[in-house]
Amino acid sequence: MSKSKFIGRLILTDLKRLKNYIASILIATLIIASICGVAGSIIAKNIYKSGTKEIIGIGYYIPADGKEDMNNMGISMLQDMESMKDTATLIQVSSPEEGYKLLEQEEILYLIIVPEKFISSIMNGTNTPLEIIVWDNSSISSYIANEMFISYAKYLGLAQSAVYSTIDAAYNHGLTKEERNPIRTNVNLTFLDRSLNKDSFFEIVDGSREGQASLLQHYLASAVMLSLIFMSFVLMPHLQGYNSSMQIKLNTLGLNRFHILLSGWISSMAGLYLSFIPCFIGISIITKSFNPMGLITVIPTIVIIGFIISAVANITKSIFAANMTMLIIGIFIAYVGGGIMPSAMLPSIVQQLSNITPGKFIIQNIATSLFGL
Amino acid sequence: MKTANRFIALTKRILCKKMYIALLALIIVITGVYKLLPAKSQSADIKVALYSEESSDYYDELITYLEDLNSIYTFYTVDTEEVLLKDIKSGYAECGYVIPEGFFIDYALGTAWDNPITLYVTPASTFHTVINETIFSALLSVCAEDVLLHAVNKPAWNQELKDGLEHYRNSQDVFTIADTTSGEFTFENMVYHIDLPITEIVSVLLLFAGLLGLLLFLHDQEKKIYVSLPKKELSQVKALSILTSILPVALVGIISLGISFGFGLHLVFASLVALLSFVITMVLSLIIRKSTLLEKVLPLIMLTALIAVFIKTLI
Numbered sequence: 202m203s204k205s206k207f208i209g210r211l212i213l214t215d216l217k218r219l220k221n222y223i224a225s226i227l228i229a230t231l232i233i234a235s236i237c238g239v240a241g242s243i244i245a246k247n248i249y250k251s252g253t254k255e256i257i258g259i260g261y262y263i264p265a266d267g268k269e270d271m272n273n274m275g276i277s278m279l280q281d282m283e284s285m286k287d288t289a290t291l292i293q294v295s296s297p298e299e300g301y302k303l304l305e306q307e308e309i310l311y312l313i314i315v316p317e318k319f320i321s322s323i324m325n326g327t328n329t330p331l332e333i334i335v336w337d338n339s340s341i342s343s344y345i346a347n348e349m350f351i352s353y354a355k356y357l358g359l360a361q362s363a364v365y366s367t368i369d370a371a372y373n374h375g376l377t378k379e380e381r382n383p384i385r386t387n388v389n390l391t392f393l394d395r396s397l398n399k400d401s402f403f404e405i406v407d408g409s410r411e412g413q414a415s416l417l418q419h420y421l422a423s424a425v426m427l428s429l430i431f432m433s434f435v436l437m438p439h440l441q442g443y444n445s446s447m448q449i450k451l452n453t454l455g456l457n458r459f460h461i462l463l464s465g466w467i468s469s470m471a472g473l474y475l476s477f478i479p480c481f482i483g484i485s486i487i488t489k490s491f492n493p494m495g496l497i498t499v500i501p502t503i504v505i506i507g508f509i510i511s512a513v514a515n516i517t518k519s520i521f522a523a524n525m526t527m528l529i530i531g532i533f534i535a536y537v538g539g540g541i542m543p544s545a546m547l548p549s550i551v552q553q554l555s556n557i558t559p560g561k562f563i564i565q566n567i568a569t570s571l572f573g574l
Numbered sequence: 575m576k577t578a579n580r581f582i583a584l585t586k587r588i589l590c591k592k593m594y595i596a597l598l599a600l601i602i603v604i605t606g607v608y609k610l611l612p613a614k615s616q617s618a619d620i621k622v623a624l625y626s627e628e629s630s631d632y633y634d635e636l637i638t639y640l641e642d643l644n645s646i647y648t649f650y651t652v653d654t655e656e657v658l659l660k661d662i663k664s665g666y667a668e669c670g671y672v673i674p675e676g677f678f679i680d681y682a683l684g685t686a687w688d689n690p691i692t693l694y695v696t697p698a699s700t701f702h703t704v705i706n707e708t709i710f711s712a713l714l715s716v717c718a719e720d721v722l723l724h725a726v727n728k729p730a731w732n733q734e735l736k737d738g739l740e741h742y743r744n745s746q747d748v749f750t751i752a753d754t755t756s757g758e759f760t761f762e763n764m765v766y767h768i769d770l771p772i773t774e775i776v777s778v779l780l781l782f783a784g785l786l787g788l789l790l791f792l793h794d795q796e797k798k799i800y801v802s803l804p805k806k807e808l809s810q811v812k813a814l815s816i817l818t819s820i821l822p823v824a825l826v827g828i829i830s831l832g833i834s835f836g837f838g839l840h841l842v843f844a845s846l847v848a849l850l851s852f853v854i855t856m857v858l859s860l861i862i863r864k865s866t867l868l869e870k871v872l873p874l875i876m877l878t879a880l881i882a883v884f885i886k887t888l889i
Contacts, residue, residue, distance in 0.1 A: 240881045247888050249698040287703040344646040345704055352707035359714055359743060363722045366738025370731045384726060391725035394684060399710045401687040408662035408670065408694035431877060434870050521789065521869040528873045532880065541884065545663030
C-alpha cells in the first residue's frame with residue numbers, strides 16, 4: 202500500500218475516533234461558550250465606565266414686563282439645546298430674592314436675572330445687561346457652565362454683528378425699509394440656523410467600535426474564539442491518543458510525526474467546526490441575525506486554531522501539560538488580539554505584537570462570520 | 575513522626591516540580607514588577623482631539639481660535655483619523671472631531687448636513703454635548719463672514735459687509751458675556767501606581783496549587799503507590815499532599831502581599847484564602863477521583879477563576 206493511502210487511512214481513522222467525542226464537544230461548547238459569552242458581555246458593558254457628571258441647577262428670573270412671551274421663547278430655546286439638557290436644570294424663580302435663597306442653599310449654581318424687555322433690547326441694539334450671579338466660580342462645573350454661556354453669547358453676538366452690518370450696508374445702498382427687512386430677516390434666520398441646528402451638522406459615531414463590530418459583537422466574537430481554543434481540553438485526549446508503541450508502528454509504515462500532526466490537524470478542524478455550529482446558532486438566535494455565509498467564512502479561523510491545538514498536542518508530553526499550555530496560549534492570543542481589553546488600551550509593544558499574532562484576525566473573522574459585517 | 579516525615583517528603587516532591595517553581599516565580603515577578611514600576615503622572619484635563627481632512631485657512635483659523643480661547647478643554651490636533659480613534663478608545667481624549675473635506679464651505683452655505691463632522695465618543699464620554707457648544711461657536715466665528723455673504727447674496731456689498739462685521743464683532747455694542755470664572759482652571763495631575771491585582775492573582779494561584787496537589791496525589795494513587803495504606807491514612811496523605819502544595823504558595827503570597835501592601839489585613843486575607851483553597855480542593859477530591867478527569871477540568875476551573883478575577887477588577 203502506498204504511503205499516501207496510509208496517510209488517508211490515518212486521517213479517516215482519526216475522524217472515526219472523533220465520533221466518540223461528539224457529545225463531549227457539544228457539552229463542553231455549551232459550558233465554555235456560556236462562561237466566555239457571559240464574561241464577554243459583562244466586559245463590553247463595563248470596559249468603558251460611564252463618567253459621572255454633575256447636573257447643575259440654573260435659576261432664572263423673568264420680570265413681568267409685558268414681553269413674557271418673547272422671554273419665555275428665549276428660555277425654551279435655551280432649554281432645547283442638547284448641551285443645556287445634558288448639563289443643567291433650569292429653574293424659574295418668582296423673584297430675585299427667591300433665587301438668592303436657592304443660591305445660598307446651593308440648590309442652584311447660577312442665577313440669571315433677566316432685565317425688563319431684554320429680548321427686544323437685543324433686537325434694537327440697546328443690549329440691556331443680563332445679570333448672572335454665580336455662587337461658586339472655582340469649581341469645574343462653574344467653568345463648564347461659564348464656557349457654555351460664553352458660547353451661547355458668541356452665537357448671539359455674531360448674529361447681531363451680522364444683522365447690524367447688513368442694515369448699515371442696506372442704508373448705504375439706499376434701500377427702503379420694505380427692501381431692508383427681508384434681507385435682515387434672512388441674515389437673522391441664517392445665523393439662527395447655523396447656531397441652533399448644529400445637531401444636523403455633525404453625526405455622533407461610537408468610537409468604541411472595533412472595526413465594523415460593536416463592542417458587544419467584538420467581545421462575543423472573542424468569547425467564541427476562546428471557546429474554540431479551549432475546546433482543546435476535550436480534543437487533547439483524542440489527539441494524544443497514540444501511545445509510543447502505536448507511534449513506532451506508524452513509523453514502520455513510513456508515517457512520521459508530521460503525518461500524525463496533519464491527521465490531528467484535520468480531525469481538530471472537524472471537532473472545532475462541530476463546536477462552532479452551536480455557537481453560531483446560539484448567537485444568531487440571540488442577535489436575531491442569520492448569516493449563512495458565516496459557516497464558510499469562519500473556515501480560516503478553524504484552520505488556524507486547529508493547527509495550534511494539533512501542534513501543542515504533538516509538542517507536549519501529557520494531556521495536563523497540553524491543556525495548561527492551551528490555557529496560557531488562549532489567554533495570550535485573546536489579550537494581544539484585543540479580545541480581553543480593546544487594543545488601544547494595551548501597551549504599545551503589545552499593540553505591535555497584535556499585528557503578528559493571529560488573535561486580531563481571528564476575532565475579526567469570527568465577528569464577520571457571526572454578524573455578516 | 576510518620577506524619578511529619580510524609581509532610582517533608584511531599585513538600586520536597588512538590589518543590590521539585592517545574593510548574594510549581596514557575597508558580598512561585600510568577601508571584602515573585604509580579605511583586606517585583608509592582609514595586610519597581612515608577613508611579614505615573616497624568617493630567618486630568620479634558621482633552622479633545624481634532625482632525626481635518628482638508629488643510630485650509632479655515633482649519634488653521636479654527637485651531638488658532640481654540641488655542642487662544644481660555645477654554646477649560648484642551649484641544650489638540652492629530653495627523654490621522656486612526657490616531658484620533660486610538661486616543662478616544664484608550665481614554666486619552668474625551669471625544670474627537672473629524673472635519674471632512676469641504677465642510678467649512680458647506681457649513682457657510684448651510685448644506686453641511688450632507689457632509690457632516692464626525693464626532694467620535696465612547697460610553698465613557700460625558701462632556702461632548704457641552705464641548706460641541708465651544709466647537710460650534712468657534713466654527714461660526716471662523717465662518718461668520720462667509721455665512722453673512724451667503725445670506726445677503728449681493729456681491730457688490732461684500733466688502734462693506736465684511737468691514738461692518740469686523741467692526742461690530744470687535745465692538746462693545748454687541749451681546750457678550752464677561753468671563754465669570756477666576757482665571758484658568760487648574761487640573762491636578764493624577765499620580766497613580768499601576769494597579770496589579772496581586773491579591774486576586776495570589777488567590778487564583780492558591781486554588782491552582784491545591785488542585786495541583788490533588789492531581790499529584792491522584793497520579794500516585796493510580797500508580798498504586800498507596801495501595802497498602804488503610805483508608806484513614808490515605809485520607810491523611812491526600813490532605814497532606816494538598817496542604818504541602820498550598821503552603822509554599824501561601825507563604826510566598828503572604829510575603830508578596832506584605833511587600834506590596836504592608837503586613838496587615840492582606841495577610842489575614844491570604845491565610846483565609848489558603849484555608850478556603852484547601853477546603854475547596856478537599857471537597858472537589860470527593861467528586862473528582864480520577865486524574866484524567868481533573869486534568870480536563872482543572873484548566874476549566876482556572877479559566878473560570880481568571881475570568882472572575884478579571885471581571886472583579888473591571889467592575
